[in-house]
Amino acid sequence: MGKRAKTDPEGGMKAILKLPDGKIELPILVGSENERAIDITQLRSETGYITYDNGYGNTGSCRSEITYIDGEQGILRYRGYPIEELAEKSRFVEVAWLLISGELPTKPQLQSFSELLTRNAALHEGLRHHFEGFPPDAHPMAMLSAMINACSCYHPELLEMEDESHVLEGSAKLLSKVRTIAAFSYRKSIGRPIIHPHPKLSYTRNFLHMMFSQPFELYEAPDVVDRALTLLLTLHADHEQNCSTSTVRMVGSSGANLFASTAAGVCALWGPLHGGANLAVVNMLRKINESGIPLKEFIEKVKTDPNLRLMGFGHRVYKNYDPRAQILKKTADRLLNELGIQNPLLNIAKEIEGMVLEDDYFIERKLFPNVDFYSGIILSALNIPANMFTVIFAIGRMPGWIANWYEQFCQKAKIVRPRQIYTGYATRHYIPLDQR
Numbered sequence: 001m002g003k004r005a006k007t008d009p010e011g012g013m014k015a016i017l018k019l020p021d022g023k024i025e026l027p028i029l030v031g032s033e034n035e036r037a038i039d040i041t042q043l044r045s046e047t048g049y050i051t052y053d054n055g056y057g058n059t060g061s062c063r064s065e066i067t068y069i070d071g072e073q074g075i076l077r078y079r080g081y082p083i084e085e086l087a088e089k090s091r092f093v094e095v096a097w098l099l100i101s102g103e104l105p106t107k108p109q110l111q112s113f114s115e116l117l118t119r120n121a122a123l124h125e126g127l128r129h130h131f132e133g134f135p136p137d138a139h140p141m142a143m144l145s146a147m148i149n150a151c152s153c154y155h156p157e158l159l160e161m162e163d164e165s166h167v168l169e170g171s172a173k174l175l176s177k178v179r180t181i182a183a184f185s186y187r188k189s190i191g192r193p194i195i196h197p198h199p200k201l202s203y204t205r206n207f208l209h210m211m212f213s214q215p216f217e218l219y220e221a222p223d224v225v226d227r228a229l230t231l232l233l234t235l236h237a238d239h240e241q242n243c244s245t246s247t248v249r250m251v252g253s254s255g256a257n258l259f260a261s262t263a264a265g266v267c268a269l270w271g272p273l274h275g276g277a278n279l280a281v282v283n284m285l286r287k288i289n290e291s292g293i294p295l296k297e298f299i300e301k302v303k304t305d306p307n308l309r310l311m312g313f314g315h316r317v318y319k320n321y322d323p324r325a326q327i328l329k330k331t332a333d334r335l336l337n338e339l340g341i342q343n344p345l346l347n348i349a350k351e352i353e354g355m356v357l358e359d360d361y362f363i364e365r366k367l368f369p370n371v372d373f374y375s376g377i378i379l380s381a382l383n384i385p386a387n388m389f390t391v392i393f394a395i396g397r398m399p400g401w402i403a404n405w406y407e408q409f410c411q412k413a414k415i416v417r418p419r420q421i422y423t424g425y426a427t428r429h430y431i432p433l434d435q436r
């Protein structure tokens with residue numbers, strides 16, 4: 001796992017910050033795509049000031065060589081490779097290696113990594129019994145997070161990463177087991193027996209087998225289904241410092257192990273403003289379909305009701321069409337066509353998109369479809385139940401979380417500890433209970 005990329009090509013540049021009681025010169029850092037940042041690491045110690053950036057929209061929390069996004073132009077690249085090329089030519093396992101190791105794998109590397117994934121697909125018997133402790137209606141995201149964390153109890157040898165081979169082994173275990181845990185959670189939630197992984201199947205086919213096979217009745221995924229799921233996982237594999245990845249890095253910065261850190265990532269992803277949005281989109285489209293509300297009226301409501309959002313639209317970084325949404329829109333069309341599925345939700349989604357892209361409210365705020373707008377429709381076509389949508393996102397995002405955790409580990413990054421602007425009471429004194 002080598003080092004690439006330059007940083008600070010114009011390392012001499014400085015910004016001057018004028019303060020009410022003085023000024024300070026701050027170094028300017030320049031990334032390999034000319035993104036500029038003001039380095040404020042000495043600001044507090046030299047001036048007493050901190051910066052305030054609610055939601056971190058202007059804060060670079062790390063230096064990273066993994067993923068590049070240009071939100072204004074709608075560009076996404078993993079390790080320099082455009083997402084469009086990877087989506088068309090690559091497979092998820094290859095992309096996982098690319099993200100974690102930094103380079104596309106050679107044939108022998110890909111083969112041995114795939115074998116490592118196959119060897120590590122099964123869960124320890126002790127771990128399997130943990131599923132019995134969950135209620136039948138437990139949410140699969142809760143089970144996923146809990147079970148990933150529990151994995152650390154069964155693989156203590158991976159709690160201290162020593163070298164690259166150790167990291168690759170831990171990565172393979174996690175990537176492989178997360179798929180088994182997800183499928184077992186689903187089987188548990190529908191009261192069906194678990195289906196063990198099949199050593200002859202590819203990554204995605206094996207997952208679909210564990211989800212949908214019955215005892216003595218093997219589910220063989222059609223090629224179109226396998227391709228669509230592989231694409232979906234590939235498109236979700238990383239997205240630089242989003243909420244869940246930042247969570248993984250933050251937890252990892254305390255020295256927490258890979259399992260604990262990625263389990264926290266699953267929890268962050270669960271929220272409807274993040275990975276949970278794919279489910280929220282489908283629920284929204286279903287409600288529109290069932291209620292028969294005219295789309296124009298629905299869009300007006302979204303614009304005026306502060307508690308309502310057009311789910312699957314808008315993004316903190318993309319102020320243009322999310323390139324993943326563009327790919328998924330075409331995939332949704334092709335998939336439904338090949339499977340002969342008529343899904344009214346796809347037509348509603350496309351109609352909404354057409355209308356809002358010409359609406360001033362959305363134009364002014366630069367709100368475009370994000371990755372979640374079409375992914376739920378694709379997952380429904382693959383027969384993935386709604387409560388598993390965000391779980392699939394988590395399986396896809398795992399390589400990115402691992403890559404970020406590992407990068408930070410190699411950088412020997414400092415523990416993450418933001419400051420705050422305290423807005424509470426100044427000192428006050430304790431009042432005994434009987435005097436309050």
Ligand code: ACO
Nearest residue numbers: 272273274275277309310311312313314315316365370372
């Ligand atoms: N529908 C309607 N209005 C919206 C939407 C939306 N989906 N998103 C943003 N806006 C409006 C806000 O109301 C706000 O308007 P105002 O300036 O009049 O107050 C303005 O656009 C800016 O919105 P913020 O919330 O400040 O934007 P932020 O960058 O913080 O939020 C987010 C980004 C959370 C993704 C937001 O666009 C949203 O809630 N989208 C819907 C949920 C969603 O699809 N999430 C998935 C994101 S992709 C991912 O995580 C994988």
